[in-house]
Amino acid sequence: MCRPPIGGHGKRPFTTVVPSLLGLAAAAMLTMLIATTNSSSSMMGLCKSAGCMGGLNSKERQLPPLPSPNPAMLPSGRLELLHGCTDFRCLRAAHALPRGPGQAFNFPHFFVIGFPKCATTSLAAYLQRHPQAVESNPKEPRMFNAVGNCSHPDSPTLRWGCDKAQEERYLLRTLKRDVVVESGLSRAAFEASTDYSWTPHVVASGIRRELPWLKLVVSIREPISTAISGVVHRLQELGRPKEEQSDWWVPEPVDECLERMRGGTNGTSMADCLRIRLGGDKSAWFDYTRAMAGWLHAFPAEQFHVLQYENLTAPGSREAVLADMQRFLGLDPSLAPRELPAENSRKGSEHPEGWPMRREQYEEFVGIATAASHRLAEQLEQHGLKDGEQWLEAWEAAWSCNLASCDANGDCLIQLT
Numbered sequence: 059m060c061r062p063p064i065g066g067h068g069k070r071p072f073t074t075v076v077p078s079l080l081g082l083a084a085a086a087m088l089t090m091l092i093a094t095t096n097s098s099s100s101m102m103g104l105c106k107s108a109g110c111m112g113g114l115n116s117k118e119r120q121l122p123p124l125p126s127p128n129p130a131m132l133p134s135g136r137l138e139l140l141h142g143c144t145d146f147r148c149l150r151a152a153h154a155l156p157r158g159p160g161q162a163f164n165f166p167h168f169f170v171i172g173f174p175k176c177a178t179t180s181l182a183a184y185l186q187r188h189p190q191a192v193e194s195n196p197k198e199p200r201m202f203n204a205v206g207n208c209s210h211p212d213s214p215t216l217r218w219g220c221d222k223a224q225e226e227r228y229l230l231r232t233l234k235r236d237v238v239v240e241s242g243l244s245r246a247a248f249e250a251s252t253d254y255s256w257t258p259h260v261v262a263s264g265i266r267r268e269l270p271w272l273k274l275v276v277s278i279r280e281p282i283s284t285a286i287s288g289v290v291h292r293l294q295e296l297g298r299p300k301e302e303q304s305d306w307w308v309p310e311p312v313d314e315c316l317e318r319m320r321g322g323t324n325g326t327s328m329a330d331c332l333r334i335r336l337g338g339d340k341s342a343w344f345d346y347t348r349a350m351a352g353w354l355h356a357f358p359a360e361q362f363h364v365l366q367y368e369n370l371t372a373p374g375s376r377e378a379v380l381a382d383m384q385r386f387l388g389l390d391p392s393l394a395p396r397e398l399p400a401e402n403s404r405k406g407s408e409h410p411e412g413w414p415m416r417r418e419q420y421e422e423f424v425g426i427a428t429a430a431s432h433r434l435a436e437q438l439e440q441h442g443l444k445d446g447e448q449w450l451e452a453w454e455a456a457w458s459c460n461l462a463s464c465d466a467n468g469d470c471l472i473q474l475t
């Protein structure tokens with residue numbers, strides 16, 4: 059294999075009986091806190107457009123400032139408010155209240171935002187087995203870029219806001235609010251809609267506006283391997299009967315090439331199909347930097363944990379990488395499952411010996427990937443997330459390793475990281 063060298067919280071039962079007086083005080087506080095959180099998000103520059111006024115009419119905007127709350131009337135904390143929350147506004151109000159003892163996590167606590175084909179399913183499965191974590195159902199709810207009707211992807215200046223019924227469904231069913239509340243916030247809810255990573259920047263700012271405390275986990279793989287992994291997935295999907303194809307399936311120009319490849323038509327190679335898949339602006343597919351820029355604009359760097367796929371999956375470094383990630387998330391690594399699963403794996407069964415490719419073809423891809431990878435390494439370093447040089451070493455080693463497989467005629471076998 060052409061792999062580069064790679065340098066308890068106890069559960070607290072939640073008392074559901076909130077005295078009615080406290081309930082009233084909580085409701086009053088909720089109103090005040092909602093007002094506070096709304097104004098603070100616009101102050102943070104997250105909501106610059108007029109549409110971001112959240113639908114307030116002019117009369118509501120003229121309301122006098124709310125009086126300061128009487129501390130004696132404060133609800134005892136965020137848990138009591140969260141207990142009844144069915145929308146994001148309420149969550150923000152609850153998170154503005156102090157945490158109680160043992161309440162280790164926010165709700166939701168973190169997202170695995172990408173990238174597709176970078177072992178995110180394995181990562182989610184691993185985290186799901188952690189006793190302090192609560193995985194969403196489904197793993198990829200796609201609330202913010204599809205299901206929740208939250209955004210206008212074509213125009214970041216248009217008003218952002220998710221459908222209220224979908225918010226309720228998302229919090230209660232998808233993110234399992236009651237499980238988390240009953241744990242006394244000693245468990246961390248998460249979801250892993252990995253195509254959030256490639257969505258327009260408005261999605262990142264929208265998520266930040268709704269859930270500003272979120273921690274974000276991102277796994278990034280050597281770009282040529284990621285792209286080939288995507289093509290192989292498509293190739294397999296094409297081989298399935300139409301009625302069994304995934305619901306995300308949309309025909310693409312590359313399909314014809316893949317059909318020829320599948321049919322064994324002479325001369326149709328992975329490189330041909332990959333080139334078509336990458337399209338006119340080939341570098342866009344390798345350009346993690348552009349996608350990350352939107353996220354890094356929306357969220358502070360401290361809220362990200364970036365994993366390099368090659369480190370995450372290498373037997374020598376995997377354990378330490380996973381432990382680091384758990385510490386970042388506030389999960390106890392000593393409670394972690396033993397193994398990182400190997401979900402969605404195709405490279406072990408599809409051309410495990412490597413994809414035949416001409417040297418000049420692979421060099422062309424490496425040329426594009428190199429420029430994009432340098433930009434990414436620089437970006438990660440600038441934000442204090444990674445050592446750029448070390449990052450590049452792992453990928454350059456993979457490229458060299460593959461080029462070393464080429465014979466005197468220039469025929470190579472390209473293995474995925």
Ligand SMILES: Nc1ncnc2c1ncn2[C@@H]1O[C@H](COP(=O)(O)OS(=O)(=O)O)[C@@H](OP(=O)(O)O)[C@H]1O
Pocket residue numbers: 173174175176177178179180252287288290371398399400401402403404405406474
């Ligand atoms: N533990 C472990 N070690 C090494 N490699 C692993 C592991 N877990 C997942 N993978 C590889 O990750 C690829 C699938 O990534 P994703 O789950 O993110 O794909 S998806 O976007 O959700 O479809 C897929 O890559 P390919 O096989 O090249 O397609 C998996 O093999």
